[in-house]
Amino acid sequence: MSQSNPANRSTLIVDVDETLFDTTPRKIAILHDLFGIPATYEEVSADYYLTDYLHSPKQERDFFREFHSGKYIHFDIAIDCAPQVLQRLSAKLSLVYLTGRHAEGAQPWMAQKSATLQSLKRFGFPLPEDQNTFLIMKQYFSGFESAEIQAAQDYEHKMQVTLQLVAQSPVVAGIGDSFSDLLVYSAHGVFPICLKRPHFRDLNRLGELAIRPFVADDWLAVESRVLELLKQKSSPN
Numbered sequence: 001m002s003q004s005n006p007a008n009r010s011t012l013i014v015d016v017d018e019t020l021f022d023t024t025p026r027k028i029a030i031l032h033d034l035f036g037i038p039a040t041y042e043e044v045s046a047d048y049y050l051t052d053y054l055h056s057p058k059q060e061r062d063f064f065r066e067f068h069s070g071k072y073i074h075f076d077i078a079i080d081c082a083p084q085v086l087q088r089l090s091a092k093l094s095l096v097y098l099t100g101r102h103a104e105g106a107q108p109w110m111a112q113k114s115a116t117l118q119s120l121k122r123f124g125f126p127l128p129e130d131q132n133t134f135l136i137m138k139q140y141f142s143g144f145e146s147a148e149i150q151a152a153q154d155y156e157h158k159m160q161v162t163l164q165l166v167a168q169s170p171v172v173a174g175i176g177d178s179f180s181d182l183l184v185y186s187a188h189g190v191f192p193i194c195l196k197r198p199h200f201r202d203l204n205r206l207g208e209l210a211i212r213p214f215v216a217d218d219w220l221a222v223e224s225r226v227l228e229l230l231k232q233k234s235s236p237n
Contacts, residue, residue, distance in 0.1 A: 009094045009132060010233065011169050012226060013162065013190065014086070015176035016099035018197050021076040021119060023067075029075045030066045035059070048199035064144040069105065073115035078123035079195075081219040089226060090126040093172065095133045098161055100154030102141035110141045136161050151180065158184045166190065172229050175222060179205055186211040191229060193222055 017023055024045045031037040031044070031053055039053070047053070054060045066072060086095060097120075103113040116135065120127055128135040138157050144150065158181070165171055166188050174185030175193045179202040185192040192213035194200065206213055216222045 008169065009092070010172040010230065011096055011165060012089060012093045012172055013096045013098050013165065013174040013185065015174075015178075015181050016097055016101060016116070018079075018177040018199070019175055019181075019195050020079060020082050020086075020097070020125065022079050023076055025077055026067065026072045026075040029072050030063055034062055034066065045198060060147070061144050064147070064150070068102065068112075068141060068144055068150065069110045070112040070115040071109045073112060073119060076119055078119075078125070079219065083124040085219045085223040086126055087124065089223065090130070090133060092230060093132075093226075094169065095126055096165060097128070097133075097135045098158055098165075098174075099135075099137055100150070100157060101137050103137040103139055105141040106143065110143075112141070113137060155180050155184065159187070162188045162190065170233070172233065173226055178202075182206070182209055182213050186213070193225060195219070195222060 014020065024041055027044050027050065028039050028041065031039050031050075035053070037053060043052075044050070050063070054063055089095070099116070101112040101116055103111065105111040113135075116137070117128070120135075126133045138153065162171075162174070162184050171188075171190045173191040173193050174181065175195060176182060176185070177195050177197045177200060182192040182194055186209040189211070192209065192211055194206075194213045194215045196203075196215050196217055203215070206215070214225045216225060
């Protein structure tokens with residue numbers, strides 16, 4: 001966080017893509033605009049990595065250059081109950097949205113910060129303008145190279161930021177939809193909560209983590225577990 005935590009609250013770390021927002025509509029719009037491919041929500045949701053649609057390295061680069069820009073973010077939709085749950089939790093915790101999205105870009109349309117803030121506001125999430133809510137993004141996007149490079153950059157970014165957050169204030173939990181997110185949280189002693197989205201395929205790997213995560217089917221289950229953790233922290237023993 002770039003500023004101090006004024007209420008000295010515990011912190012909750014929250015991923016953005018597929019944790020706060022369902023990006024399926026964004027993918028549908030890009031497939032249509034770039035390749036003229038008509039696809040339904042059900043089809044794209046079932047094919048998370050778009051293996052039936054992207055058939056060459058060039059198609060993959062072209063698609064993800066747009067996906068990782070700010071141009072199509074307005075197509076994202078909030079995941080059920082996420083705004084309401086985080087509004088309630090924000091009364092008790094500081095929130096940190098920790099994302100691999102880029103604040104700035106080589107060209108204006110590549111920057112994601114403005115579009116991300118607009119999405120948070122449109123769906124009623126707690127906003128970073130509040131003194132207890134923060135948005136931490138990667139700084140710069142020059143263009144998509146490969147999924148492997150993108151994933152490595154995201155992982156390193158989240159590792160560094162989580163280390164800083166843990167040093168600044170107590171972190172009650174970290175919420176994410178990917179094994180990589182859970183690995184980052186548990187590596188720093190942060191209790192990991194997995195929001196189990198349809199694409200999550202790593203349940204058999206959860207035993208590899210330093211801290212066994214809680215697996216939540218929805219945001220109401222997330223809320224219940226976070227409140228339990230807060231209660232445990234506030235108990236004398």
